Amino acid sequence: MLEGSSILITGGTGSLGxxxxxxxxxxxxxxxxxxxSRDxxxxxxxxxxxxxxxRVRFFIGDVRDKDRLSRAxxxxxxxxxxxxxKIVPTAEYNPFECVKTNVFGAMNLIDACIDQGVKKVVALSTDKASSPANLYGATKLTSDKLFISGNSYSGINQTKFSVVRYGNVMGSRGSVIPFFLSQKFLPxxxxxxxxxxxxxxxEQGVDLIWHAFKDMHxxxxxxxxxxxxxxxxxxxxVSPGGEIQIVGIRPGEKLHEQMIGVEDAxxxxxxxxxxxxxxAINGWNEDPLRINNGTRVDDGFIYSSDTNSEWMKVESLxxxxNNNQCKIGKI
Incomplete structure (x- = not known):
C-alpha cells in the first residue's frame, strides 16, 4: 500500500519520526x-x-496553522x-497551549486532509487517553474522538482516519530509562x-502504524x-543494586498505565x-469488515499495566x- 506513495508525518522530527x-x-x-514540524x-x-x-522533504509548519497544513x-x-x-506536567501548567496543539491541531489536520483528498490518516494516541486523569490525557482522548468522527464527514473524498495507542516508549527522549541513566551516580x-x-x-510502534494502514476501514x-x-x-x-529515593507522584501522573478501559470493552x-x-457510533462496532475475525473481549475487560498478563524481566530490559546504548535518549 505504501509503496511509491507520498507520506507526511506531523511532528516528524521526534522520536517516532x-x-x-x-x-x-x-x-x-x-x-x-x-x-x-515547527522546530x-x-x-x-x-x-x-x-x-x-x-525522497525525503522537510516542511516547516505548525498543526495550529490550517493554511500551512493544507499547503503541505x-x-x-x-x-x-x-x-x-506530550509532557504531563507541562500540559498541567500550560493548559491553553496543550489544547491548541492537541485539540485544535487535530481539527485542523482532519479538515485539511479531507480537503486535500488524503487517502488514510493514522493518529498517535497514548495510554493517558484511556480514563484520563490529566489534561494531556483529556486532550488526547478528545483528539481520538475527533479522528474517529472524522470518518463520518469525509464526504466524497472518503479520507479514512484511525488511531494507534501505546504507552511508555523504551529509550525515547524524555522517558524514564534515559532519565535514570543520567542519574546513575545519584539516588x-x-x-x-x-x-x-x-x-x-x-520499532514495535512503527509496526503497529504499518498494520493500521493495511487493516483500517x-x-x-x-x-x-x-x-x-x-x-x-x-x-x-538501569542501576543494579543502586539507591532509590521516593519523591512522590507528579501533578497529573498516573500510578498505572491503562490502554483500554472498562467502558470500551x-x-x-x-x-x-x-x-x-x-x-461506538454508526454501528461500526458491528461491521464485519472492521471486526475482521476478531474475538470480542469479556465484559468488564481492562487492559492496564498492573493487571497485564505479560511482564518484562529485569534481565531482558x-x-x-546494553544493545541500544547508542540511541537511548538521543531521539
Missing part, C-alpha cells in the same frame, strides 16, 4: 516522505541524516499524526514503588499487546498481537539497554 522514516523508506520505498533546528539536524535521499498536504496519500504537546528518584508501566520499542483504535514492568524493576535494570476485539477498539 526518527524510527518510522528510515524503516519505511527501506521497507516500502515511498516516492516522497515529508517531515512536517527548524531539529529539521536541520535531521536533514543531515538524509542529505543524499531525494497537497499531493499526499498517507499521513501519520505524531505532533503533540534514582522513584515517584511510587507501586508504579507500573507498559514497555514498547519504537476508518475509526479503529489499535492497541498492541506489550509487556509491563514495575518502576523499581526498571531502576534495577463492549466495542473491543482481540487478535493474536493486538486489540482493536471499534467505534538490561540486555535491551
Amino acid at each position: 526518527h524510527t518510522f522514516i528510515p524503516l519505511t523508506l527501506k521497507k516500502y520505498n515511498p516516492r516522497r516522505m515529508v517531515i512536517f 527548524e533546528m531539529k529539521q536541520w539536524e535531521m536533514a543531515k541524516l538524509f542529505k543524499n535521499d531525494a 498536504l497537497h499531493g499526499i496519500d498517507f499521513v501519520v499524526h505524531a505532533a503533540a504537546t 534514582l528518584p522513584i515517584t511510587d514503588r507501586r508504579m507500573t508501566r507498559f514497555m514498547i520499542t519504537l 476508518g475509526g479503529e483504535i489499535y492497541v498492541k499487546k506489550i509487556p509491563s514492568m514495575g518502576i523499581c524493576d526498571i531502576a534495577e535494570a 463492549p466495542y473491543t476485539y482481540e487478535y493474536p498481537g493486538h486489540y482493536k477498539i471499534l467505534p 538490561r540486555e535491551w539497554i
Whole structure:
C-alpha cells in the first residue's frame, strides 16, 4: 500500500519520526516522505541524516496553522499524526497551549486532509487517553474522538482516519530509562514503588502504524499487546543494586498505565498481537469488515499495566539497554 506513495508525518522530527522514516523508506520505498514540524533546528539536524535521499522533504509548519497544513498536504496519500504537546506536567501548567496543539491541531489536520483528498490518516494516541486523569490525557482522548468522527464527514473524498495507542516508549527522549541513566551516580528518584508501566520499542510502534494502514476501514483504535514492568524493576535494570529515593507522584501522573478501559470493552476485539477498539457510533462496532475475525473481549475487560498478563524481566530490559546504548535518549 505504501509503496511509491507520498507520506507526511506531523511532528516528524521526534522520536517516532526518527524510527518510522528510515524503516519505511527501506521497507516500502515511498516516492516522497515529508517531515512536517515547527522546530527548524531539529529539521536541520535531521536533514543531515538524509542529505543524499531525494525522497525525503522537510516542511516547516505548525498543526495550529490550517493554511500551512493544507499547503503541505497537497499531493499526499498517507499521513501519520505524531505532533503533540506530550509532557504531563507541562500540559498541567500550560493548559491553553496543550489544547491548541492537541485539540485544535487535530481539527485542523482532519479538515485539511479531507480537503486535500488524503487517502488514510493514522493518529498517535497514548495510554493517558484511556480514563484520563490529566489534561494531556483529556486532550488526547478528545483528539481520538475527533479522528474517529472524522470518518463520518469525509464526504466524497472518503479520507479514512484511525488511531494507534501505546504507552511508555523504551529509550525515547524524555522517558524514564534515559532519565535514570543520567542519574546513575545519584539516588534514582522513584515517584511510587507501586508504579507500573507498559514497555514498547519504537520499532514495535512503527509496526503497529504499518498494520493500521493495511487493516483500517476508518475509526479503529489499535492497541498492541506489550509487556509491563514495575518502576523499581526498571531502576534495577538501569542501576543494579543502586539507591532509590521516593519523591512522590507528579501533578497529573498516573500510578498505572491503562490502554483500554472498562467502558470500551463492549466495542473491543482481540487478535493474536493486538486489540482493536471499534467505534461506538454508526454501528461500526458491528461491521464485519472492521471486526475482521476478531474475538470480542469479556465484559468488564481492562487492559492496564498492573493487571497485564505479560511482564518484562529485569534481565531482558538490561540486555535491551546494553544493545541500544547508542540511541537511548538521543531521539
